[in-house]
Amino acid sequence: MRKQTTLPTRYKPWILIAVIFATALSCSTRSDQANNPFPGYTWPLPELRFTSFFGETRGNHFHNGIDLSSHLESVYPVAPGTILFAWDKKRYPFANTPGMGNWTAILHGNQQISVYLHLDRIITNDQPRIGTEQPLGKSGNSGRSSGSHLHFSLYDPQKNSYLNPLEKLPQVRDDTKPQIRHLILERDGHKPVLIREKFSFHHQGSVILHASIQDHVSRNELHRNLGIYFLEIHINGEKKSSYRFDTIEIHPEGPQVNGKKFGDIFANKRYYYLTKAILPSGTHKITVIAEDLHKNRSEKEFLLTLNQ
Ligand SMILES: [Zn+2]
Numbered sequence: 344m345r346k347q348t349t350l351p352t353r354y355k356p357w358i359l360i361a362v363i364f365a366t367a368l369s370c371s372t373r374s375d376q377a378n379n380p381f382p383g384y385t386w387p388l389p390e391l392r393f394t395s396f397f398g399e400t401r402g403n404h405f406h407n408g409i410d411l412s413s414h415l416e417s418v419y420p421v422a423p424g425t426i427l428f429a430w431d432k433k434r435y436p437f438a439n440t441p442g443m444g445n446w447t448a449i450l451h452g453n454q455q456i457s458v459y460l461h462l463d464r465i466i467t468n469d470q471p472r473i474g475t476e477q478p479l480g481k482s483g484n485s486g487r488s489s490g491s492h493l494h495f496s497l498y499d500p501q502k503n504s505y506l507n508p509l510e511k512l513p514q515v516r517d518d519t520k521p522q523i524r525h526l527i528l529e530r531d532g533h534k535p536v537l538i539r540e541k542f543s544f545h546h547q548g549s550v551i552l553h554a555s556i557q558d559h560v561s562r563n564e565l566h567r568n569l570g571i572y573f574l575e576i577h578i579n580g581e582k583k584s585s586y587r588f589d590t591i592e593i594h595p596e597g598p599q600v601n602g603k604k605f606g607d608i609f610a611n612k613r614y615y616y617l618t619k620a621i622l623p624s625g626t627h628k629i630t631v632i633a634e635d636l637h638k639n640r641s642e643k644e645f646l647l648t649l650n651q
Pocket of ligand 1: 395406408409410493494495
């Protein structure tokens with residue numbers, strides 16, 4: 344029988360493995376099963392230690408799934424389905440899928456495809472059908488992976504889009520707001536400036552603003568660099584831009600979130616791009632609003648004073 348998804352408990356011997364390999368603490372999903380927004384899916388691992396969310400920057404592309412720290416644990420399909428593809432280097436040494444390691448993709452009845460990367464090994468009985476009680480493989484560190492983890496993606500072929508798995512899988516407990524840390528202000532002829540609260544400067548022409556924002560799902564969690572779900576910026580009360588990381592659409596010119604390419608959202612690799620604006624002299628209120636998928640919301644104001 345498949346193990347129930349549980350909170351980690353210190354008296355279980357296998358927690359040692361979790362403690363060694365976790366870069367984040369787990370959170371329970373069992374008590375949250377009632378809140379499953381998409382009852383067809385269950386989590387692919389018995390314990391959830393998030394190390395990366397959907398839509399995060401990967402330097403030059405969006406992260407198209409979620410990462411769960413895991414080492415040699417059984418990985419289960421999120422719903423019954425048909426194995427579309429399974430590649431295990433030990434069994435098929437001639438094929439090559441750089442980066443993804445040993446991986447498998449499963450087609451579900453609703454025509455969505457779940458994808459599992461970096462597996463240590465694939466376990467299939469060479470039957471195309473697979474149920475949720477049957478492990479599809481063991482988590483591992485194969486392919487382009489810096490630390491043992493499962494990368495999980497959901498893909499919708501009709502929409503040619505990756506979906507945010509957190510919207511489809513049973514809800515996790517998350518009472519921690521995103522942290523809006525600081526702004527980065529760029530202007531011609533000057534080095535970028537880090538702004539924690541307020542900043543006064545002389546300048547003519549446009550300025551570009553980015554924000555450093557991070558989220559996590561538990562107060563005790565070690566990993567605090569999770570991506571956010573929603574971002575909005577206002578200047579003097581007027582909305583300038585917003586992003587919602589619900590889907591990544593695949594286009595010939597590259598993946599897009601809400602019609603925006605990677606470089607439009609992460610112009611400066613580590614920061615969320617907010618806006619480019621020409622500000623008149625005076626003091627301007629910059630309001631940044633960030634939300635995670637569980638409606639935890641942060642709002643922070645910064646004051647920019649332009650002297651001319
Ligand atoms: Zn990943």
